[in-house]
Amino acid sequence: MCKSRPKGLQTIPQLRLLFLFPLLVLFCAGAHAQWFNYPTPGTPRTPDGKPNLAAPVPLAANGKPDLSGVWHVHPTSLEEMRRLFGKDVGAVNPPGMEVDTMSKYARNIFVDILPEDAPMRPEAAGIFRRRAAGHELRGLCVPAGIPLDGLLTDPNKIIQSPSLIVIMYESNGTHRQIYTDGRVLPAEVAQPSWLGYSVGKWEGDTLVVESAGFNDRTWLDLIGHPHSEGLHITERYHRRDFGHLDVEMTFDDPHMYTKPFSIQFTQDLWPESDIFENICENEKDRAHLLPK
Amino acid sequence: MPHRRLIFLFAILATSAHAQWLNYPTPGTPRTRDGKPNLAAPAPRDAKGKPDLSGVWMHEPTSLAEMKRLFGEHVGDVNVPGMEVETVSKYAVNILLGFQPEEVQMRPAAAEIYRRRVSGSDSRGTCLPIGVPLAGLLSEPFKIVQSSRLIAVLYEDSHRQIYTDGRALPAEIAQPSWLGYSVGHWEGDTLLIETAGFNDRTWLDVLGHPHSEALRIAERYHRRDFGHMDAEMTFDDPQMYTKPFTIKVTFLLQPDSDIFEYFCDENEKDNGHLVQK
Numbered sequence: 001m002c003k004s005r006p007k008g009l010q011t012i013p014q015l016r017l018l019f020l021f022p023l024l025v026l027f028c029a030g031a032h033a034q035w036f037n038y039p040t041p042g043t044p045r046t047p048d049g050k051p052n053l054a055a056p057v058p059l060a061a062n063g064k065p066d067l068s069g070v071w072h073v074h075p076t077s078l079e080e081m082r083r084l085f086g087k088d089v090g091a092v093n094p095p096g097m098e099v100d101t102m103s104k105y106a107r108n109i110f111v112d113i114l115p116e117d118a119p120m121r122p123e124a125a126g127i128f129r130r131r132a133a134g135h136e137l138r139g140l141c142v143p144a145g146i147p148l149d150g151l152l153t154d155p156n157k158i159i160q161s162p163s164l165i166v167i168m169y170e171s172n173g174t175h176r177q178i179y180t181d182g183r184v185l186p187a188e189v190a191q192p193s194w195l196g197y198s199v200g201k202w203e204g205d206t207l208v209v210e211s212a213g214f215n216d217r218t219w220l221d222l223i224g225h226p227h228s229e230g231l232h233i234t235e236r237y238h239r240r241d242f243g244h245l246d247v248e249m250t251f252d253d254p255h256m257y258t259k260p261f262s263i264q265f266t267q268d269l270w271p272e273s274d275i276f277e278n279i280c281e282n283e284k285d286r287a288h289l290l291p292k
Numbered sequence: 293m294p295h296r297r298l299i300f301l302f303a304i305l306a307t308s309a310h311a312q313w314l315n316y317p318t319p320g321t322p323r324t325r326d327g328k329p330n331l332a333a334p335a336p337r338d339a340k341g342k343p344d345l346s347g348v349w350m351h352e353p354t355s356l357a358e359m360k361r362l363f364g365e366h367v368g369d370v371n372v373p374g375m376e377v378e379t380v381s382k383y384a385v386n387i388l389l390g391f392q393p394e395e396v397q398m399r400p401a402a403a404e405i406y407r408r409r410v411s412g413s414d415s416r417g418t419c420l421p422i423g424v425p426l427a428g429l430l431s432e433p434f435k436i437v438q439s440s441r442l443i444a445v446l447y448e449d450s451h452r453q454i455y456t457d458g459r460a461l462p463a464e465i466a467q468p469s470w471l472g473y474s475v476g477h478w479e480g481d482t483l484l485i486e487t488a489g490f491n492d493r494t495w496l497d498v499l500g501h502p503h504s505e506a507l508r509i510a511e512r513y514h515r516r517d518f519g520h521m522d523a524e525m526t527f528d529d530p531q532m533y534t535k536p537f538t539i540k541v542t543f544l545l546q547p548d549s550d551i552f553e554y555f556c557d558e559n560e561k562d563n564g565h566l567v568q569k
Contacts, residue, residue: 161346172555273451276469281420
């Protein structure tokens, strides 16, 4: 068991919590697409015309659940965020990226366990310590990656075709491909990438996605839990009803963690909405991001 | 036109190399007896019976000889690996190539912007989306993913959505965007796409022919057979051009290949050097 992990967020001095604010700003993405409410054809509706989010799951032409739609992680309430991360959370709340518009796992992927139980190996703890202390920064308009791109304020869009599922994120035109054409994960992925290489198959009504081939530059959460190129992610997607997609993600990175760990969350459908373009066209961070 | 300028323009549009290494034999690809993809096979159909445009596509490149004939002997003197001159379309260099000046003219506002860009007083680059049509006419392939109500076009640097759920183009688009707002419908076996709602910041070609936010593009895509898709793109921007103009491009399927990830900001070093002249 690793003993060198920095103290848990709960005990990090207030300054550190405020430091999370610039981190959030670096992740700043487009505002919600509220204006963009085209009544999506094929949406089941209640008698009053509202989308019926409890309606049955739509099916694709091949009889599998159709996961297509605009989705957003079910956010953690402000009250719960404060309970978990301290009462100062949300004191600075930038419009469009309020603390209660994201998942608690975006702030700390190990939030459900005691800090001393986080299975970091010494190498991971060293990287995490540098990041938590501000000696190493991310940002700079590069992808947030998996899982963070799907845990923040911005929705994502799933497009399901018979042999390929695409997840579109708002930030910088990022798109992720999940091959469902029967291929298996290559034994070796020649070119590690930000979004990795993903293959999916159906186990009954659950889409099981295996991913590898990541570069080691994305952070698993906002406070900087790292991963290596050896990261392997297994995701299980189950569309419970029209409006809800249950997700379980298991992270296996033996270089960095002593054992695999999982998070579970639900994505809510945003009916009649859409993702925005969010091009990082005003990159001014770099000059200010001198490592301390 | 000073050819050095053209070389520089190519350099700042530099994106990733082809995805040659990524040659997974795509299931569902018709093959000849020797196992090679049969590009002359019939176009595949989707569950609704419409042509399925899904696949990795690359424009039919213009030969080096033709590029030299059109743009001068010095084109290709500096050939950056992965973005050689003969891997781009002639229309990527000059979208008005096929027209005599008396056929299509830039209005004074357009001519002024164009002059600034050609003289280097106005640069693009700096990791912004290349836009329509240029993103599909350079050295990188793009991928079409056709689902029942939406067609996605994945460029290596961005993604574009084409709604095929029956909606019409909104009369007014509140927020102009880099890739615009696109709706498509089928006329027989041809997909018609109408697009508006662009911002005015993309260049129509490498030289810098401009467009305004009023630009509308009408595209027609016809997958002639498994390996070929004929496209016609008509650009209508009355604020900038005296008449609509059309280019015709054939896209070639890149079987058993794929697009790459490409995140320009990963290594953005242009900004400091792109001082306005």
